Amino acid sequence: MGSKGTTVESFPSHSLELRGHTSPQLYKRTNSLLFPQEDYNQLRPLSYPNTDVFLICFSVVNPASYHNVQEEWVPELKDCMPHVPYVLIGTQIDLRDDPKTLARLLYMKEKPLTYEHGVKLAKAIGAQCYLECSALTQKGLKAVFDEAILTIFHPKKKKKHCSKCHSCCLII
Incomplete structure (x- = not known):
């Protein structure tokens, strides 16, 4: 999963109160950003539970x-x-129309x-949906x-839910 020189970073946890259920519930969201570094191939799955x-x-x-x-992450x-x-x-x-980026890609x-x-890849891998974003803008x-x-709370496909509480949102 190849990029060298990257690291694993953790971000602060945030509490989130969701209303609209029978009673308000407080959930903790923990963000972990995992980079595709070969050194972490064995360690990365240890952060997956919950x-x-x-x-x-x-x-x-x-x-x-x-x-x-499709080849590695899924x-x-x-x-x-x-x-x-x-x-x-x-x-x-934001880089899709950037002249320097386009020149590099053309090269x-x-x-x-x-x-x-x-959208095509999301369907192929069975993702819930496809979204796009820019952290810069x-x-x-x-x-x-x-x-x-x-x-x-509303997955589009049935999933067996093994954990007793919602505690982690993982970004990879």
């Missing part, structure tokens, strides 16, 4: 990351956590991935986390 939803991300300006979703998640739903996220959408005989590419970012929360 995960309620996975956000599988790829860069729309990095076709290799798109292919890694098989790992299906093997380790087969009953946990996932949402597919296309990131860096490598590649193109940015389209929204349609993401914040476009679509709130929708990503809203969808993660909705997926926990």
Whole structure:
């Protein structure tokens, strides 16, 4: 899963009160960002237990990351956590029209991935849905986390829920 020089980072936990159920309930959301570093292949699955939803991300300006979703990430998640739903996220959408990025892709005989590419992959891997966002511009970012929360409570596919509480949202 190849990129060298990356690290595993943890982000602060946040409490979230959801209304609309029979009674308000408080849930803890923990975000962990896991990078595809070969050094962590054995350790990465140790962070998966109690995960309620996975956000599988790829860069729309990095076709290799798109292919890694189907070749590496989904098989790992299906093997380790087969009953946990996932949402597919296309990131860096702000770079889709960036001249320097387009020139780099052209030099490598590649193109940015389209929204349609993401939808097609989401269907192929059985993702709950496909969303796009930009951390730089914040476009679509709130929708990503809203969808993660909705997926926990209303997954589109039946899943067996093994944990007794909702405690983790994992970003990979």
